[in-house]
Amino acid sequence: MTFAPHANADGSATMQQGLTTVSATVFGSREPRAQSRGMLLHDRAFLSVEVGEAAWAQQGGSKRSRGDKRLTEIAAAIRDTFEPVVMLQLYPRTEISVYVQVLGSDGGILSTAINATTLALIDAGVAMADYITSLSIGLHLTQPLLDLSGPEESDIPHLVVACLPATGKITLATLETRIHVDRFEEMLDVGVEGCRVLHMEMQAEVRQRTTTIVERMQMGQGSTAAVAA
Amino acid sequence: MPRPTQTPAINKAFALDALANHQIRLDGRKPLDQRPWSINFYAQPEDDDEAGESAGDSGTASAGLGKVDVRLGKTRVIANISASIVKPRDDRPYEGLIYITSEMSGMTNQSYIEGRTTEDEVLTARLIEKAIRKSEAVDRESLCILAGEKVWAIRVTLHYLSDDGNLLDCACMAAMAALRHFKKEEVEVRGDEITVHKASERAPMQLAIHHTPLCVTFAYLDDNNLILDPSHYESSIATGTLTLTLNAQRELCVLSKAGGTPLAKHDLMRVVRLAVDRVRDMTKALEDALKADEQIRVIEVR
Numbered sequence: 001m002t003f004a005p006h007a008n009a010d011g012s013a014t015m016q017q018g019l020t021t022v023s024a025t026v027f028g029s030r031e032p033r034a035q036s037r038g039m040l041l042h043d044r045a046f047l048s049v050e051v052g053e054a055a056w057a058q059q060g061g062s063k064r065s066r067g068d069k070r071l072t073e074i075a076a077a078i079r080d081t082f083e084p085v086v087m088l089q090l091y092p093r094t095e096i097s098v099y100v101q102v103l104g105s106d107g108g109i110l111s112t113a114i115n116a117t118t119l120a121l122i123d124a125g126v127a128m129a130d131y132i133t134s135l136s137i138g139l140h141l142t143q144p145l146l147d148l149s150g151p152e153e154s155d156i157p158h159l160v161v162a163c164l165p166a167t168g169k170i171t172l173a174t175l176e177t178r179i180h181v182d183r184f185e186e187m188l189d190v191g192v193e194g195c196r197v198l199h200m201e202m203q204a205e206v207r208q209r210t211t212t213i214v215e216r217m218q219m220g221q222g223s224t225a226a227v228a229a
Numbered sequence: 230m231p232r233p234t235q236t237p238a239i240n241k242a243f244a245l246d247a248l249a250n251h252q253i254r255l256d257g258r259k260p261l262d263q264r265p266w267s268i269n270f271y272a273q274p275e276d277d278d279e280a281g282e283s284a285g286d287s288g289t290a291s292a293g294l295g296k297v298d299v300r301l302g303k304t305r306v307i308a309n310i311s312a313s314i315v316k317p318r319d320d321r322p323y324e325g326l327i328y329i330t331s332e333m334s335g336m337t338n339q340s341y342i343e344g345r346t347t348e349d350e351v352l353t354a355r356l357i358e359k360a361i362r363k364s365e366a367v368d369r370e371s372l373c374i375l376a377g378e379k380v381w382a383i384r385v386t387l388h389y390l391s392d393d394g395n396l397l398d399c400a401c402m403a404a405m406a407a408l409r410h411f412k413k414e415e416v417e418v419r420g421d422e423i424t425v426h427k428a429s430e431r432a433p434m435q436l437a438i439h440h441t442p443l444c445v446t447f448a449y450l451d452d453n454n455l456i457l458d459p460s461h462y463e464s465s466i467a468t469g470t471l472t473l474t475l476n477a478q479r480e481l482c483v484l485s486k487a488g489g490t491p492l493a494k495h496d497l498m499r500v501v502r503l504a505v506d507r508v509r510d511m512t513k514a515l516e517d518a519l520k521a522d523e524q525i526r527v528i529e530v531r
Contacts, residue, residue, distance in 0.1 A: 072351045073487075080488025084468070159484070169491035175484040178364050181505060184481050185498055192494060 001205045003123050011124020015116035018149055019106035024116035026124040028096035036095060045091035049079040051113065053102040074110055075100070078117055081162055081172045087127040096126060107150040108136040114162050114172070115202070122206055132171060133198040134162035137191045139183060144190040159184070161191035165199035168192050241466050248454050256302075256460060261503065263458040264302030266511070268406055268518035271296035273526060293526075294433070295411030299403035302460065303393035308403035309386045310411040314425070317373070317380040325372020325380040329358055331387035331400065338392045353397050356485060357387070360401050360442050360474040364482035367408060368437035374416050374423055381413060383436070394461035397472060401444040406515055410522065411436055440476040442483075443511050445504040447471045449490045455500065457507065471500060475508040 006012040011026040032040050039046050051071045078100065086096065098120065100113045111134035118132050138145040138158040148158055157179045162172035170192065175184070247253050252260060273293040295310030317324060333350045361367070372381040385404050389396060412433035417424040448459035448467035459467055469489020474482040481501065486492070492500075 069351050069355055072348060073355050076348055076352060077487040080469075083488060084490060164491050167491070167493070169493050170486070170497055171491045172488055173484055173486045173497065175481060176359050176363055178480050178482045181475075181479050181481050181501060184484075184501065188494055188497065 001119060001202065003119065003205075003209050009120075009124075011120045011122070011126070013116050013119030013123055014103075015112050015119060016104075017108060017112045017115070017147060019104055020108055020112045021102075021104040022109065022112040022116045023101045023103055024113065024120035025099045025101075026096065026117075026120045026126065027099075028124070029091035029094035029126070030097070032093075032095040033097075039095070040093055043092050044088035045086075045094045045096050046088070047079050047083055047086065047096050047098065049075045049082075049098045049100065049117075051075040051078070051100045051102070053105070057102050057105045074113060077110060077172060077174070078113060081114060081132060082117065082121070084171065085129050085132055085164065086121065087129060090127050096121075105150065107148045107153040108160070110134070110160050110174070111136050111147075111162065115198070119202065119206070123209075130164040130166045131199050131202060132162050133165055133195040133202060134160065134172065135191055135194045135198060136160045137187045137194070139179065139187055142183070144187050146190065146194050159187050159191065161188065161195060163192055163195045165196050168196070236462070236465055240462075244463070244466065245451050245454070248450060248456070254456065254460075255462065260455060261457045263507065263511075264304075264460075266402065266514045267300040268402070268515065269298045269300075270406075270410055270518070270522045270526075271298070295407045297403055297406045297410060299399055299406060301395060301399040301402070301458070303391060304396055304399045305390040306396070306399045306403040307388040307390060308400075308407035309388070310407045311384050311386070312411075312413045313382050313384075314374065314379050314416075314423075315382045317377060322377035323373050324369040326382040327362055327367055327369065327372075328382065328384045329354070329361060329387070329404065330384065331357065331389065333389050333392075336391065337389040337396075352487075353400065356397055356444070356472060356474075356483065357400055357404060359483045359485075360444055361385075361404055361408075364442050364474070365439055366405070366442055368439055371437040375418060375421070378421075379423060383408075383411075383413075392461060394459050394464050395446050398444045398446050398458065401442070401474070402511065402515065405441050405443060406518065408436060409438060409441065409515070409519055440478060440480070441512060441515065442474045442476045443508050443515075444472055444474045444483075445507045445511070447473075447500055447504075449492075453490075455496075457503070471497075473501065473504040475504055477509060477512040479505055 002014040004012055005014050006025050009025040009027060012024065014021065014023040029045050036048055051074045053071060098117055100117060102109055114132055114134035121128060135146060136148050136158050138148045138152055138156045140156055157177035159175045161170060163170045244255055271293045298307050331354050374380055385407060387400050387404060412435050414428060414433050415426045415431040417426065446458065448456050448464055449469040450456060450467055456463060471486040473484050476482060
């Protein structure tokens with residue numbers, strides 16, 4: 001986890017899970033850009049999410065166009081996941097834009113992107129009801145596995161879960177492979193538990209960063225006080 | 230992007246009140262009722278022979294096989310299947326190809342603009358793709374005619390005629406009904422030579438279908454009112470939707486809850502269990518329609 005790798009964004013974060021690296025950048029809340037002004041809502045902010053993938057992160061290094069269906073789907077999933085959790089009613093008539101860039105992909109792009117977005121939103125100081133943490137869970141025979149890598153993801157059934165750690169409620173769950181209903185419940189349990197653990201890690205990181213910022217601010221105050229004296 | 234029409238707050242309040250206090254929805258359904266399905270296969274053309282010759286690659290499609298009109302309330306989708314013989318992909322020489330194409334037109338939905346793909350359209354197409362292609366509903370190896378040389382390419386074309394909510398469930402049902410109904414021409418292989426027999430010469434073959442995945446969509450209104458099969462109006466006021474794809478063997482093929490209202494784990498499991506029952510009824514509706522059609526359709530072999 002790295003905070004604020006981008007100098008001119010309101011908030012940004014890079015999340016690395018294994019070889020998957022995703023960077024998220026948040027601008028806002030700001031006045032809606034000209035092309036999305038029509039989306040303006042009079043009583044709350046709206047979220048716009050764009051997802052891009054670096055050419056070297058794609059399989060075979062092929063260049064994909066912006067209109068890629070898979071990326072559109074990920075963007076829509078991120079937007080709908082964060083909409084109920086970000087306190088949009090606090091920022092009426094504005095836009096909060098999230099740009100997600102996949103820098104390296106080795107499985108679990110969606111969950112890493114969600115984690116990066118959570119951190120970037122926190123870094124930008126956007127009010128949220130809770131963290132959203134996300135993980136992928138695979139199933140090998142009867143053994144659930146956490147946070148799959150690329151080759152694992154293509155071979156075994158897997159589920160992506162995003163949840164609110166405080167209540168354990170699930171905001172996102174996507175499963176794309178055939179699995180028996182009874183096995184699904186076990187995977188869900190493991191996923192929610194894993195999200196809780198991830199939350200603790202993320203919170204520790206956020207606390208540490210905040211402490212650093214506070215220390216620096218105090219240092220700044222100390223020096224001005226010294227100059228004044 | 231066209232801005233979706235915002236519904237008046239008073240309409241929304243009325244709908245939510247009816248649901249919360251009387252357990253009834255605007256069209257008179259109970260929260261967990263589905264609109265009635267109507268599955269109609271296209272009738273056989275009068276003169277089979279001529280229709281068969283004109284298509285060139287696929288006579289069976291024009292013989293009225295694999296063409297179905299599915300309605301769910303006022304939502305309506307037509308699915309059509311065509312088959313042709315092509316060269317397989319180099320990395321998968323033993324597998325046939327399946328394409329699923331779908332397009333929305335101006336008559337489907339008011340938020341449609343000519344020439345641009347809307348997000349809804351992409352998401353619907355992706356989910357159908359996952360439900361049918363990724364879950365391996367059709368056995369692709371059985372579509373192989375000559376390894377590395379010739380395989381069947383099955384193309385499922387979905388025409389969305391009208392969208393009164395829950396287009397996805399309707400489209401998935403239409404695609405599966407069409408795939409189950411379709412019959413491809415018998416092919417004879419002698420050495421390197423293949424002969425395609427017309428439907429009038431030899432009885433065409435059904436596709437090898439592993440299982441019949443069907444989609445069920447639920448919507449959440451106002452955070453905790455769960456409804457099945459949302460209408461267009463209901464989906465516009467919904468705070469979240471949840472789509473499951475299951476088959477009659479109680480296997481979960483796709484689960485897609487992309488954001489929206491957060492759900493507790495036991496709520497999610499409840500939805501899964503409800504969906505299992507629903508899919509059983511839907512499968513029955515499909516089987517009945519297929520059986521009824523089988524009795525009236527004559528495939529004559531001379």
